[in-house]
Amino acid sequence: MLYPRFNGIFLSIEGGEGVGKSTAMKYIQDYLIAAKKNPLLTREPGGTAVAEDIRKILLTPQDEFITKDTELLLMFASRAQHLANVIVPALREGKWVVSDRFIDASYAYQGAGREIDISRIAMLEKWIVNGVMPNLTILLDAPPEIGLARAKHRGPHDRIEQEKIDFFERVRAGYLARASSDPKRFRIIDATQSLNAVQHELRNVLDTLLSSK
Protein backbone atom coordinates (compact mmCIF):
# COMPACT_ATOMS: atom_id res chain seq x y z
CA MET A 1 0.00 0.00 0.00
CA LEU A 2 2.90 2.37 0.71
CA TYR A 3 4.94 3.91 -2.08
CA PRO A 4 8.59 3.12 -1.77
CA ARG A 5 9.69 6.40 -3.27
CA PHE A 6 8.35 8.53 -0.43
CA ASN A 7 8.57 8.16 3.32
CA GLY A 8 5.30 9.97 4.00
CA ILE A 9 1.67 8.86 3.93
CA PHE A 10 -0.78 10.51 1.56
CA LEU A 11 -4.46 10.36 2.46
CA SER A 12 -7.26 11.97 0.45
CA ILE A 13 -10.82 12.57 1.58
CA GLU A 14 -13.42 12.65 -1.17
CA GLY A 15 -17.15 13.10 -1.47
CA GLY A 16 -19.91 15.37 -2.70
CA GLU A 17 -21.32 18.49 -1.08
CA GLY A 18 -22.35 18.28 2.57
CA VAL A 19 -21.11 14.73 3.23
CA GLY A 20 -19.07 15.88 6.23
CA LYS A 21 -15.58 16.22 4.76
CA SER A 22 -14.63 19.19 6.97
CA THR A 23 -15.74 17.42 10.16
CA ALA A 24 -13.86 14.29 9.06
CA MET A 25 -10.71 16.33 8.26
CA LYS A 26 -10.79 17.85 11.76
CA TYR A 27 -11.30 14.42 13.34
CA ILE A 28 -8.41 12.93 11.34
CA GLN A 29 -6.17 15.85 12.28
CA ASP A 30 -6.88 15.44 16.01
CA TYR A 31 -6.47 11.67 15.83
CA LEU A 32 -3.11 11.89 14.04
CA ILE A 33 -1.83 14.57 16.42
CA ALA A 34 -2.81 12.33 19.36
CA ALA A 35 -0.83 9.55 17.64
CA LYS A 36 2.23 11.88 17.69
CA LYS A 37 2.11 12.51 13.95
CA ASN A 38 2.34 16.05 12.66
CA PRO A 39 -0.12 15.88 9.76
CA LEU A 40 -0.22 18.46 6.99
CA LEU A 41 -3.86 19.24 6.19
CA THR A 42 -4.50 20.70 2.79
CA ARG A 43 -7.20 20.93 0.13
CA GLU A 44 -8.02 21.05 -3.56
CA PRO A 45 -8.52 23.13 -5.50
CA GLY A 46 -5.94 25.14 -3.59
CA GLY A 47 -3.28 24.27 -1.06
CA THR A 48 -0.71 26.88 -2.17
CA ALA A 49 -1.03 30.66 -2.60
CA VAL A 50 -1.16 30.42 -6.40
CA ALA A 51 -3.50 27.40 -6.30
CA GLU A 52 -5.81 29.30 -3.93
CA ASP A 53 -5.92 32.15 -6.48
CA ILE A 54 -6.97 29.55 -9.07
CA ARG A 55 -9.57 28.20 -6.59
CA LYS A 56 -11.11 31.68 -6.36
CA ILE A 57 -11.58 31.77 -10.13
CA LEU A 58 -13.09 28.28 -10.06
CA LEU A 59 -15.51 28.72 -7.18
CA THR A 60 -16.58 32.36 -7.25
CA PRO A 61 -19.89 32.68 -9.07
CA GLN A 62 -18.98 34.56 -12.28
CA ASP A 63 -21.03 36.61 -14.73
CA GLU A 64 -18.95 34.97 -17.45
CA PHE A 65 -19.63 31.38 -18.52
CA ILE A 66 -16.72 29.10 -17.57
CA THR A 67 -16.31 26.30 -20.11
CA LYS A 68 -15.93 22.76 -18.83
CA ASP A 69 -12.48 22.59 -20.47
CA THR A 70 -11.41 25.75 -18.62
CA GLU A 71 -12.63 24.22 -15.37
CA LEU A 72 -10.66 21.01 -15.94
CA LEU A 73 -7.46 22.83 -16.96
CA LEU A 74 -7.68 25.15 -13.94
CA MET A 75 -8.18 22.14 -11.63
CA PHE A 76 -5.01 20.52 -13.00
CA ALA A 77 -3.06 23.81 -12.96
CA SER A 78 -3.94 24.14 -9.27
CA ARG A 79 -2.98 20.47 -8.74
CA ALA A 80 0.40 20.95 -10.43
CA GLN A 81 1.23 23.74 -7.95
CA HIS A 82 -0.10 21.72 -5.02
CA LEU A 83 1.95 18.64 -5.92
CA ALA A 84 5.21 20.47 -6.69
CA ASN A 85 5.19 22.91 -3.80
CA VAL A 86 3.32 21.13 -0.99
CA ILE A 87 2.47 17.44 -1.39
CA VAL A 88 5.69 16.02 -2.83
CA PRO A 89 8.06 17.99 -0.54
CA ALA A 90 6.00 16.94 2.52
CA LEU A 91 5.94 13.26 1.47
CA ARG A 92 9.70 13.39 0.88
CA GLU A 93 10.11 14.67 4.45
CA GLY A 94 8.11 11.69 5.68
CA LYS A 95 5.03 13.68 6.67
CA TRP A 96 1.40 12.61 6.73
CA VAL A 97 -0.46 14.62 4.11
CA VAL A 98 -4.26 14.72 4.32
CA SER A 99 -5.99 16.43 1.40
CA ASP A 100 -9.62 17.48 1.24
CA ARG A 101 -10.13 16.24 -2.33
CA PHE A 102 -7.51 15.22 -4.93
CA ILE A 103 -7.44 13.52 -8.34
CA ASP A 104 -10.64 11.48 -7.88
CA ALA A 105 -12.62 14.74 -7.64
CA SER A 106 -11.63 15.55 -11.24
CA TYR A 107 -13.04 12.22 -12.42
CA ALA A 108 -16.22 12.70 -10.36
CA TYR A 109 -16.91 16.41 -10.96
CA GLN A 110 -15.40 17.15 -14.38
CA GLY A 111 -15.64 13.61 -15.76
CA ALA A 112 -18.97 12.26 -14.48
CA GLY A 113 -20.53 15.62 -13.53
CA ARG A 114 -19.53 17.76 -16.53
CA GLU A 115 -19.30 14.72 -18.82
CA ILE A 116 -15.79 15.48 -20.09
CA ASP A 117 -14.24 12.53 -21.88
CA ILE A 118 -12.46 10.41 -19.25
CA SER A 119 -9.50 9.87 -21.58
CA ARG A 120 -8.68 13.61 -21.34
CA ILE A 121 -8.68 13.48 -17.56
CA ALA A 122 -6.56 10.30 -17.63
CA MET A 123 -4.09 12.04 -19.95
CA LEU A 124 -3.79 15.05 -17.61
CA GLU A 125 -3.48 12.71 -14.63
CA LYS A 126 -0.62 10.82 -16.23
CA TRP A 127 1.14 14.06 -17.07
CA ILE A 128 0.57 16.12 -13.90
CA VAL A 129 0.04 13.57 -11.11
CA ASN A 130 2.58 11.14 -12.55
CA GLY A 131 1.83 8.39 -10.05
CA VAL A 132 1.84 10.47 -6.86
CA MET A 133 -1.39 8.81 -5.76
CA PRO A 134 -2.85 8.71 -2.25
CA ASN A 135 -1.94 5.64 -0.23
CA LEU A 136 -5.55 5.64 0.85
CA THR A 137 -8.68 7.52 -0.18
CA ILE A 138 -11.71 7.82 2.07
CA LEU A 139 -14.95 8.35 0.14
CA LEU A 140 -17.73 9.79 2.27
CA ASP A 141 -20.83 8.71 0.42
CA ALA A 142 -24.37 10.04 0.74
CA PRO A 143 -27.27 10.66 -1.64
CA PRO A 144 -26.98 14.24 -2.97
CA GLU A 145 -30.34 15.36 -1.56
CA ILE A 146 -29.06 14.67 1.96
CA GLY A 147 -25.69 16.33 1.38
CA LEU A 148 -27.17 19.39 -0.33
CA ALA A 149 -29.68 19.91 2.48
CA ARG A 150 -26.74 19.96 4.92
CA ALA A 151 -24.61 22.21 2.67
CA LYS A 152 -27.47 24.73 2.42
CA HIS A 153 -26.95 25.73 6.05
CA ARG A 154 -23.36 26.79 5.33
CA GLY A 155 -24.22 30.04 3.54
CA PRO A 156 -24.26 31.06 -0.13
CA HIS A 157 -23.46 28.35 -2.66
CA ASP A 158 -20.22 28.53 -4.62
CA ARG A 159 -20.23 28.29 -8.43
CA ILE A 160 -20.14 24.48 -8.50
CA GLU A 161 -22.61 24.05 -5.62
CA GLN A 162 -25.12 26.02 -7.74
CA GLU A 163 -25.46 23.04 -10.11
CA LYS A 164 -28.70 21.03 -10.32
CA ILE A 165 -29.40 17.75 -8.53
CA ASP A 166 -28.73 15.54 -11.58
CA PHE A 167 -25.19 16.94 -11.73
CA PHE A 168 -24.60 15.78 -8.15
CA GLU A 169 -26.19 12.40 -8.89
CA ARG A 170 -23.60 11.95 -11.66
CA VAL A 171 -20.80 13.11 -9.32
CA ARG A 172 -21.83 10.53 -6.73
CA ALA A 173 -22.02 7.77 -9.34
CA GLY A 174 -18.61 8.88 -10.66
CA TYR A 175 -17.06 8.61 -7.20
CA LEU A 176 -18.57 5.16 -6.61
CA ALA A 177 -17.32 3.97 -10.01
CA ARG A 178 -13.79 5.23 -9.19
CA ALA A 179 -13.93 3.46 -5.83
CA SER A 180 -15.04 0.14 -7.32
CA SER A 181 -12.30 0.35 -9.97
CA ASP A 182 -9.62 0.72 -7.27
CA PRO A 183 -10.90 -1.06 -4.15
CA LYS A 184 -7.42 -1.44 -2.64
CA ARG A 185 -7.00 2.32 -2.38
CA PHE A 186 -10.58 3.31 -1.49
CA ARG A 187 -12.53 3.00 1.76
CA ILE A 188 -16.18 3.97 1.34
CA ILE A 189 -17.87 5.30 4.46
CA ASP A 190 -21.66 5.70 4.56
CA ALA A 191 -22.01 9.38 5.44
CA THR A 192 -25.70 9.08 6.30
CA GLN A 193 -24.74 7.29 9.53
CA SER A 194 -24.48 9.08 12.89
CA LEU A 195 -21.35 11.17 13.49
CA ASN A 196 -20.22 8.57 16.04
CA ALA A 197 -20.54 5.74 13.55
CA VAL A 198 -18.65 7.69 10.86
CA GLN A 199 -15.85 8.52 13.31
CA HIS A 200 -15.66 4.89 14.41
CA GLU A 201 -15.02 3.89 10.79
CA LEU A 202 -12.48 6.70 10.34
CA ARG A 203 -10.66 5.49 13.45
CA ASN A 204 -10.49 1.93 12.07
CA VAL A 205 -9.02 3.20 8.80
CA LEU A 206 -6.46 5.36 10.60
CA ASP A 207 -5.47 2.60 13.04
CA THR A 208 -4.78 0.27 10.11
CA LEU A 209 -2.66 2.91 8.41
CA LEU A 210 -0.81 3.77 11.62
CA SER A 211 0.04 0.15 12.31
CA SER A 212 1.20 -0.45 8.71
CA LYS A 213 3.69 2.44 8.94
Next chain:
Amino acid sequence: MLYPRFNGIFLSIEGGEGVGKSTAMKYIQDYLIAAKKNPLLTREPGGTAVAEDIRKILLTPQDEFITKDTELLLMFASRAQHLANVIVPALREGKWVVSDRFIDASYAYQGAGREIDISRIAMLEKWIVNGVMPNLTILLDAPPEIGLARAKHRGPHDRIEQEKIDFFERVRAGYLARASSDPKRFRIIDATQSLNAVQHELRNVLDTLLSSK
Protein backbone atom coordinates in the same frame (compact mmCIF):
# COMPACT_ATOMS: atom_id res chain seq x y z
CA MET B 1 -6.95 31.38 -46.71
CA LEU B 2 -10.41 32.08 -45.25
CA TYR B 3 -12.28 29.51 -43.19
CA PRO B 4 -15.66 28.69 -44.63
CA ARG B 5 -17.26 28.09 -41.25
CA PHE B 6 -16.95 31.71 -40.09
CA ASN B 7 -17.68 34.99 -41.80
CA GLY B 8 -15.09 36.97 -39.86
CA ILE B 9 -11.37 37.40 -40.23
CA PHE B 10 -9.00 36.33 -37.47
CA LEU B 11 -5.60 37.98 -37.32
CA SER B 12 -2.96 37.31 -34.66
CA ILE B 13 0.13 39.37 -33.93
CA GLU B 14 3.05 37.48 -32.45
CA GLY B 15 6.57 38.24 -31.30
CA GLY B 16 8.89 38.46 -28.33
CA GLU B 17 9.24 41.26 -25.81
CA GLY B 18 9.65 44.81 -27.13
CA VAL B 19 9.21 43.99 -30.84
CA GLY B 20 6.50 46.66 -31.21
CA LYS B 21 3.32 44.58 -30.95
CA SER B 22 1.34 47.32 -29.16
CA THR B 23 2.28 49.93 -31.75
CA ALA B 24 1.40 47.50 -34.54
CA MET B 25 -1.96 46.66 -32.88
CA LYS B 26 -2.82 50.38 -32.75
CA TYR B 27 -1.78 50.88 -36.37
CA ILE B 28 -3.87 47.89 -37.51
CA GLN B 29 -6.86 49.13 -35.53
CA ASP B 30 -6.70 52.60 -37.12
CA TYR B 31 -6.19 51.15 -40.59
CA LEU B 32 -9.16 48.77 -40.29
CA ILE B 33 -11.41 51.51 -38.90
CA ALA B 34 -10.44 53.73 -41.83
CA ALA B 35 -11.39 50.81 -44.11
CA LYS B 36 -14.87 50.85 -42.49
CA LYS B 37 -14.27 47.67 -40.54
CA ASN B 38 -15.12 47.53 -36.87
CA PRO B 39 -12.25 45.41 -35.56
CA LEU B 40 -12.30 43.71 -32.20
CA LEU B 41 -8.87 44.07 -30.59
CA THR B 42 -8.03 41.56 -27.91
CA ARG B 43 -5.07 39.82 -26.32
CA GLU B 44 -3.68 36.66 -24.74
CA PRO B 45 -3.38 35.65 -22.07
CA GLY B 46 -6.64 37.43 -21.32
CA GLY B 47 -9.39 38.86 -23.47
CA THR B 48 -12.28 38.04 -21.09
CA ALA B 49 -12.80 38.92 -17.41
CA VAL B 50 -11.98 35.37 -16.26
CA ALA B 51 -9.05 35.08 -18.69
CA GLU B 52 -7.68 38.40 -17.41
CA ASP B 53 -7.83 36.97 -13.85
CA ILE B 54 -5.78 34.02 -15.15
CA ARG B 55 -3.39 36.49 -16.85
CA LYS B 56 -2.78 38.16 -13.48
CA ILE B 57 -1.73 34.83 -11.97
CA LEU B 58 0.56 34.16 -14.96
CA LEU B 59 2.29 37.51 -15.19
CA THR B 60 2.46 38.84 -11.63
CA PRO B 61 5.86 38.05 -10.13
CA GLN B 62 5.08 35.47 -7.41
CA ASP B 63 6.94 34.35 -4.32
CA GLU B 64 5.80 30.83 -5.19
CA PHE B 65 7.47 28.88 -8.01
CA ILE B 66 5.08 28.35 -10.90
CA THR B 67 5.76 25.04 -12.65
CA LYS B 68 6.00 25.01 -16.42
CA ASP B 69 3.02 22.64 -16.56
CA THR B 70 0.94 25.08 -14.49
CA GLU B 71 1.94 27.88 -16.86
CA LEU B 72 0.91 25.89 -19.94
CA LEU B 73 -2.42 24.77 -18.42
CA LEU B 74 -3.26 28.32 -17.34
CA MET B 75 -2.46 29.62 -20.84
CA PHE B 76 -4.88 27.11 -22.37
CA ALA B 77 -7.52 27.71 -19.67
CA SER B 78 -7.37 31.41 -20.55
CA ARG B 79 -7.52 30.53 -24.27
CA ALA B 80 -10.60 28.32 -23.78
CA GLN B 81 -12.45 31.29 -22.24
CA HIS B 82 -11.19 33.66 -24.93
CA LEU B 83 -12.27 31.37 -27.77
CA ALA B 84 -15.69 30.47 -26.35
CA ASN B 85 -16.73 33.90 -25.13
CA VAL B 86 -14.98 36.36 -27.47
CA ILE B 87 -13.24 35.03 -30.58
CA VAL B 88 -15.76 32.49 -31.90
CA PRO B 89 -18.87 34.67 -31.30
CA ALA B 90 -17.16 37.64 -33.02
CA LEU B 91 -16.06 35.53 -36.01
CA ARG B 92 -19.60 34.14 -36.31
CA GLU B 93 -20.88 37.72 -36.48
CA GLY B 94 -18.47 38.38 -39.31
CA LYS B 95 -16.15 40.64 -37.33
CA TRP B 96 -12.44 41.23 -37.76
CA VAL B 97 -10.69 39.89 -34.66
CA VAL B 98 -7.12 41.02 -34.01
CA SER B 99 -5.38 39.29 -31.11
CA ASP B 100 -2.12 40.34 -29.49
CA ARG B 101 -0.74 36.77 -29.28
CA PHE B 102 -2.57 33.44 -29.70
CA ILE B 103 -1.68 29.75 -30.07
CA ASP B 104 1.79 30.29 -31.58
CA ALA B 105 2.87 32.01 -28.36
CA SER B 106 2.33 28.71 -26.49
CA TYR B 107 4.67 26.92 -28.90
CA ALA B 108 7.25 29.70 -28.67
CA TYR B 109 7.15 30.49 -24.93
CA GLN B 110 6.09 27.23 -23.27
CA GLY B 111 7.37 24.89 -26.01
CA ALA B 112 10.67 26.43 -27.14
CA GLY B 113 11.20 28.74 -24.13
CA ARG B 114 10.24 26.40 -21.27
CA GLU B 115 11.13 23.29 -23.28
CA ILE B 116 7.79 21.54 -22.71
CA ASP B 117 7.29 18.59 -25.04
CA ILE B 118 5.65 19.94 -28.23
CA SER B 119 3.32 16.91 -28.38
CA ARG B 120 1.64 18.11 -25.17
CA ILE B 121 1.03 21.55 -26.63
CA ALA B 122 -0.25 20.00 -29.86
CA MET B 123 -2.64 17.83 -27.85
CA LEU B 124 -4.01 20.84 -25.96
CA GLU B 125 -4.23 22.79 -29.23
CA LYS B 126 -6.27 20.05 -30.87
CA TRP B 127 -8.58 19.86 -27.88
CA ILE B 128 -9.05 23.56 -27.03
CA VAL B 129 -8.40 25.47 -30.28
CA ASN B 130 -10.02 22.77 -32.39
CA GLY B 131 -9.08 24.38 -35.70
CA VAL B 132 -10.09 27.97 -34.92
CA MET B 133 -6.80 29.21 -36.30
CA PRO B 134 -5.94 32.75 -37.39
CA ASN B 135 -6.44 33.43 -41.10
CA LEU B 136 -3.17 35.28 -40.90
CA THR B 137 -0.42 35.65 -38.31
CA ILE B 138 2.04 38.52 -38.33
CA LEU B 139 5.31 37.68 -36.62
CA LEU B 140 7.29 40.77 -35.60
CA ASP B 141 10.82 39.45 -35.42
CA ALA B 142 13.85 40.99 -33.74
CA PRO B 143 16.88 39.70 -31.84
CA PRO B 144 15.98 39.55 -28.13
CA GLU B 145 18.69 41.98 -27.05
CA ILE B 146 17.04 44.69 -29.16
CA GLY B 147 13.51 43.88 -27.96
CA LEU B 148 14.52 43.62 -24.32
CA ALA B 149 16.32 46.96 -24.43
CA ARG B 150 13.09 48.54 -25.71
CA ALA B 151 10.90 46.69 -23.20
CA LYS B 152 13.09 47.93 -20.34
CA HIS B 153 11.73 51.44 -20.78
CA ARG B 154 8.17 50.27 -20.11
CA GLY B 155 8.55 49.83 -16.35
CA PRO B 156 8.96 46.80 -14.10
CA HIS B 157 9.26 43.43 -15.82
CA ASP B 158 6.42 40.93 -15.49
CA ARG B 159 7.09 37.33 -14.36
CA ILE B 160 7.94 36.07 -17.84
CA GLU B 161 9.93 39.17 -18.85
CA GLN B 162 12.21 38.42 -15.90
CA GLU B 163 13.64 35.39 -17.74
CA LYS B 164 17.23 35.32 -18.97
CA ILE B 165 18.39 36.10 -22.53
CA ASP B 166 18.77 32.44 -23.57
CA PHE B 167 15.07 31.91 -22.79
CA PHE B 168 14.19 34.70 -25.25
CA GLU B 169 16.62 33.32 -27.83
CA ARG B 170 14.71 30.03 -27.67
CA VAL B 171 11.38 31.87 -27.90
CA ARG B 172 12.53 33.70 -31.04
CA ALA B 173 13.79 30.48 -32.62
CA GLY B 174 10.49 28.81 -31.68
CA TYR B 175 8.51 31.52 -33.42
CA LEU B 176 10.66 31.33 -36.55
CA ALA B 177 10.30 27.54 -36.63
CA ARG B 178 6.50 27.84 -36.35
CA ALA B 179 6.49 30.41 -39.15
CA SER B 180 8.57 28.27 -41.48
CA SER B 181 6.34 25.25 -40.81
CA ASP B 182 3.24 27.21 -41.86
CA PRO B 183 4.38 29.83 -44.41
CA LYS B 184 0.88 30.29 -45.85
CA ARG B 185 -0.45 31.62 -42.57
CA PHE B 186 2.60 33.58 -41.39
CA ARG B 187 3.99 36.92 -42.50
CA ILE B 188 7.34 37.70 -40.87
CA ILE B 189 8.12 41.40 -40.49
CA ASP B 190 11.63 42.51 -39.55
CA ALA B 191 10.95 44.56 -36.42
CA THR B 192 14.42 46.14 -36.41
CA GLN B 193 13.38 48.32 -39.36
CA SER B 194 12.17 51.90 -38.96
CA LEU B 195 8.57 52.36 -37.77
CA ASN B 196 7.67 53.62 -41.25
CA ALA B 197 9.07 50.53 -42.92
CA VAL B 198 7.23 48.21 -40.47
CA GLN B 199 3.96 50.06 -41.05
CA HIS B 200 4.46 49.89 -44.80
CA GLU B 201 4.67 46.09 -44.53
CA LEU B 202 1.65 45.95 -42.20
CA ARG B 203 -0.32 48.01 -44.74
CA ASN B 204 0.57 45.56 -47.52
CA VAL B 205 -0.59 42.62 -45.43
CA LEU B 206 -3.86 44.34 -44.51
CA ASP B 207 -4.55 45.48 -48.09
CA THR B 208 -4.18 41.89 -49.30
CA LEU B 209 -6.54 40.65 -46.60
CA LEU B 210 -9.06 43.44 -47.25
CA SER B 211 -9.13 42.74 -50.96
CA SER B 212 -9.51 38.97 -50.42
CA LYS B 213 -12.62 39.47 -48.28
